[in-house]
Amino acid sequence: xxxxxxxxxxxxxxxxxxxxxxxxxxxxxxxxxxxxxxxxxxxxxxxxxxxxxxxxxxxxxxxxxxxxxxxxxxxxxxxxxxxxxxxxxxxxxxxxxxxxxxxxxxxxxxxxxxx
Amino acid sequence: xxxxxxxxxxxxxxxxxxxxxxxxxxxxxxxxxxxxxxxxxxxxxxxxxxxxxxxxxxxxxxxxxxxxxxxxxxxxxxxxxxxxxxxxxxxxxxxxxxxxxxxxxxxxxxxxxxx
Numbered sequence: 001x002x003x004x005x006x007x008x009x010x011x012x013x014x015x016x017x018x019x020x021x022x023x024x025x026x027x028x029x030x031x032x033x034x035x036x037x038x039x040x041x042x043x044x045x046x047x048x049x050x051x052x053x054x055x056x057x058x059x060x061x062x063x064x065x066x067x068x069x070x071x072x073x074x075x076x077x078x079x080x081x082x083x084x085x086x087x088x089x090x091x092x093x094x095x096x097x098x099x100x101x102x103x104x105x106x107x108x109x110x111x112x113x114x115x
Numbered sequence: 116x117x118x119x120x121x122x123x124x125x126x127x128x129x130x131x132x133x134x135x136x137x138x139x140x141x142x143x144x145x146x147x148x149x150x151x152x153x154x155x156x157x158x159x160x161x162x163x164x165x166x167x168x169x170x171x172x173x174x175x176x177x178x179x180x181x182x183x184x185x186x187x188x189x190x191x192x193x194x195x196x197x198x199x200x201x202x203x204x205x206x207x208x209x210x211x212x213x214x215x216x217x218x219x220x221x222x223x224x225x226x227x228x229x230x
Binding site: 013014015016018019021022023024027087088089090091093094095097098099102 | 130137139205210212
């Protein structure tokens, strides 16, 4: 099983972070992780195939946007808010605000019943 | 001569803006336009071939990050700060801050003598 590697806070690059964020599915993942919860792939993207989902989570982890850890057979993901806020102050909040005020761009597929 | 088209403020998409920003040359262009000056391609990217430069300016214009206008044989570009700030409050400033505090990522090629 491959180790889940993460760039160090000091290695985060603004280009890589912007590039990883520039996708509606990945923005949706970021928005769902924004409250600090640890989530699995399938919780956030129930309608996406496992391989597609896996690629998006991989891009976000490699860019340093989230931490992933294995717990038994599942992988739990958490937003690296502290690292992002330390390196790029205001970026995450401005992107989250944009996502939430333009829900048509990144919504859809959210499990029914979630507020 | 093709018209220089621009998306309306309401048409700006967070994905397209992030995607257009996610490039070291384009971040350098954005940083050079940040003080509101109107600049030509060659002012900002003297070391880049005209076709490469043109592509980068095109991407930024299409995403709604800058306005371009012809004046005789040259094209002048200006950052759409008001539109970006209105649609995505805080985004531009956080990106500019990141660029300026990580100059290695996007510096280089700046004309000698500029402060």
